[in-house]
Amino acid sequence: MRFPQVDQILKPVDRILRVVCSACVAIIAGITTLDGLGRYLFNRPIAPAYEITEQYLIVAVVFLAMGFVYKEGGHVDVALLYDKLPQSVQKFLDRLNAILIFILFLLIAVASWRVGVRMIRVGGVMSSIDIPTGPAHFLVVIGSIFLMIRLMEALFLKRSDHSKDEGQ
Numbered sequence: 057m058r059f060p061q062v063d064q065i066l067k068p069v070d071r072i073l074r075v076v077c078s079a080c081v082a083i084i085a086g087i088t089t090l091d092g093l094g095r096y097l098f099n100r101p102i103a104p105a106y107e108i109t110e111q112y113l114i115v116a117v118v119f120l121a122m123g124f125v126y127k128e129g130g131h132v133d134v135a136l137l138y139d140k141l142p143q144s145v146q147k148f149l150d151r152l153n154a155i156l157i158f159i160l161f162l163l164i165a166v167a168s169w170r171v172g173v174r175m176i177r178v179g180g181v182m183s184s185i186d187i188p189t190g191p192a193h194f195l196v197v198i199g200s201i202f203l204m205i206r207l208m209e210a211l212f213l214k215r216s217d218h219s220k221d222e223g224q
Contacts, residue, residue, distance in 0.1 A: 066206075073199075073202065074124060077117050077120050080112075080113045080114075080116045080117045081117055084114070084117070087108065091105040091106075103185065104184045104185040107182040116199075119198070119199025119200065120199045120202070123202035124202075126206045150210075154207045154210050155211070161203050161204055165197045165200035168193045168194070168200070171190075171193050172190045175190035175193065176190035
């Protein structure tokens with residue numbers, strides 16, 4: 057069952073998040089290469105390279121991609137017994153799985169929001185450079201919310217088959 061209104065809203069968000077994730081991967085590759093060259097050729101590494109990569113870029117790649125990866129059915133799963141179960145049990149387990157994941161990422165989003173707000177209030181910054189750490193927690197919140205939207209779509213709009221959209 058297709059819901060064009062939902063797709064019209066979510067498709068552009070999917071594209072934007074995929075572009076951001078791709079850009080972050082490219083930046084990670086560039087920073088890591090330049091840091092390695094600086095470290096071994098000139099004995100001058102890029103001091104905040106590790107922290108920027110760890111606290112912002114990796115977080116963005118992992119969390120901002122989760123909703124799209126869920127929609128595409130790209131998360132790793134182990135189906136030793138699943139395929140042998142009756143279709144009705146598989147559907148029940150899919151719905152239960154989506155509900156449990158939703159609850160988990162709701163908790164993650166709330167906790168990350170609280171930590172992000174606290175880090176902004178106290179002025180938390182990276183140890184090697186004055187880049188605030190609070191906003192990185194909001195990347196977790198954004199990614200978690202988008203995953204929860206995809207989970208609700210699967211639960212309530214009957215898209216739990218992770219069907220791929222045409223033309224993407």
